[in-house]
Amino acid sequence: MALKGLFSMMESRPDSVLVEQAARGDGESFTELCRRYYGAMVAIGHAIIRDRHLAEDAAQQAFAKAAVHLPKLRRADQFGPWLAAICRNEAKDLARARREPPVGDEPAVAEDLPDSGESDKIVREALSRLPAEAKEVIYLRFYDGLSYDRISAVLGISEQAINGRLRRAKKRLAQYLRRSGFDEVDL
Amino acid sequence: MSERKDEKWLDQQLQRAVNGTTPAFDAQAWKQKYAGEFQTLLGRSVQPSRLSAGRTVRRVLRGSIGKFAIAAALLATAGVLLVGRFGSTPVPPGSGPQPAAQQSPAQMVSMISLSAAFRSGGMEGLDKQCDRALERLGPRPTNVSMQELFKDLDGKG
Numbered sequence: 265m266a267l268k269g270l271f272s273m274m275e276s277r278p279d280s281v282l283v284e285q286a287a288r289g290d291g292e293s294f295t296e297l298c299r300r301y302y303g304a305m306v307a308i309g310h311a312i313i314r315d316r317h318l319a320e321d322a323a324q325q326a327f328a329k330a331a332v333h334l335p336k337l338r339r340a341d342q343f344g345p346w347l348a349a350i351c352r353n354e355a356k357d358l359a360r361a362r363r364e365p366p367v368g369d370e371p372a373v374a375e376d377l378p379d380s381g382e383s384d385k386i387v388r389e390a391l392s393r394l395p396a397e398a399k400e401v402i403y404l405r406f407y408d409g410l411s412y413d414r415i416s417a418v419l420g421i422s423e424q425a426i427n428g429r430l431r432r433a434k435k436r437l438a439q440y441l442r443r444s445g446f447d448e449v450d451l
Numbered sequence: 452m453s454e455r456k457d458e459k460w461l462d463q464q465l466q467r468a469v470n471g472t473t474p475a476f477d478a479q480a481w482k483q484k485y486a487g488e489f490q491t492l493l494g495r496s497v498q499p500s501r502l503s504a505g506r507t508v509r510r511v512l513r514g515s516i517g518k519f520a521i522a523a524a525l526l527a528t529a530g531v532l533l534v535g536r537f538g539s540t541p542v543p544p545g546s547g548p549q550p551a552a553q554q555s556p557a558q559m560v561s562m563i564s565l566s567a568a569f570r571s572g573g574m575e576g577l578d579k580q581c582d583r584a585l586e587r588l589g590p591r592p593t594n595v596s597m598q599e600l601f602k603d604l605d606g607k608g
Contacts, residue, residue, distance in 0.1 A: 289496025291489065295478045302476035310471065320474060328485040331492040387468040406462070407471030434461055441461075 279417060280340035287334045294334075298327050301344065304418045305351045307407035311400045312355035313362070314392075322358055326351035345420030383446075390440040398433035405430060559584035 279297065286294035305326055309319030329350050337346055391399060404415045412423040419426065482489050558564060559580060568580035 286492065287495070289493050291493050294489075294492055295482075298478065298481065299476045302474065306474060307471060310469075324481055324484065327481065328488040331485070331488040334492065335495070383464065384468055387464045391465075391468055402465060403469055403471070406465045406469040434458070437465075438457070438461060 279343055283334070283337070283340040283343045287337070287340075294331060297343070301347055301418070303408050304344075304404060304410060304414065305347065307403040307410070308348055308351050308400055308418075309355040309358075310407065311403035312352060312396070313359045315362075318358050318362070319355065322351055322355035325354045329354070342420060344418040348418050386441065386444050386446070387437075390437045390444070393440060394433055394436060398429065398436065401426060401429045402433050402437075556584045556587045559587065 277293075277296075279300065282293040282297050286297060302323060305323035306316075306319050309322035310316060313319055313322065326347060330347055337343060391402065394402065401415065401419070404410050404418065410418075412426050415426050416423050421429075554564065565577060565580060568576045570576075572579065
């Protein structure tokens with residue numbers, strides 16, 4: 265009962281409070297931050313490296329670096345964008361180690377999944393041709409249906425800016441899909 | 452197809468293509484895998500005073516009032532140091548210790564008079580100075596009002 269109360273108290277705390285407590289060596293606050301940002305970090309990693317397990321590795325390594333360098337973070341409200349930047353670097357390093365060009369550096373071939381249909385393949389191909397920034401916002405939105413509010417906390421931009429970024433990304437996708445024979449897509 | 456339908460179709464396609472379900476964060480596994488990093492984080496809890504002092508100083512320095520207060524404190528310190536170094540103000544002529552005959556009992560037991568007596572005659576001189584001050588006061592009644600006492604000390608009695 266007491267443990268449940270502790271968890272609910274921890275969950276209700278804003279990110280910035282947890283960041284300040286974690287910077288003072290509070291392990292529970294840091295773990296709660298990891299829980300909150302894990303999905304977003306895996307999505308960011310997956311937008312760069314086309315391997316889910318490596319994307320998870322990138323997210324976990326980003327947390328490890330954040331644990332060490334947290335006192336260097338000057339503004340607690342910038343934790344999300346700061347962590348996202350670390351995660352991008354980790355994912356790019358993993359992609360380089362795997363000799364896979366990180367997405368956004370050059371057009372990449374879509375990931376082949378064994379049971380994917382033709383339309384899925386084409387959509388993935390279209391996704392892989394998006395610029396890194398656009399692909400990242402698509403992944404954040406559709407990986408696990410992250411809210412605009414959470415995406416805003418991760419990217420450090422307003423919800424309007426996220427909406428604009430998403431619309432532009434979808435328009436580009438629609439253009440590519442129309443060229444690939446999906447005549448019905450008209451955004 | 453309408454734009455809204457197209458967007459819905461595209462959203463569905465994207466959901467399938469991205470194929471994501473948020474994995475749960477396994478805190479225990481992470482702590483084991485990155486034990487060194489986690490210990491570094493926990494190690495900061497043993498120096499709270501140093502951290503909070505640093506944060507307090509940073510906060511004070513950020514605020515304009517804090518900056519002003521620090522500037523004022525620095526100026527005051529510099530002023531005190533300068534006065535201490537160069538500010539041994541010259542004694543105006545005639546303001547030195549008066550001859551004992553012209554001094555009131557209060558002047559006779561002031562720090563200047565007592566230290567002058569000590570310099571000239573040591574403990575004996577100091578003793579004499581106190582005796583002279585008592586003589587000047589003369590025999591006093593046992594019951595004396597505060598007003599009378601002040602009058603005596605000022606030598607106006």
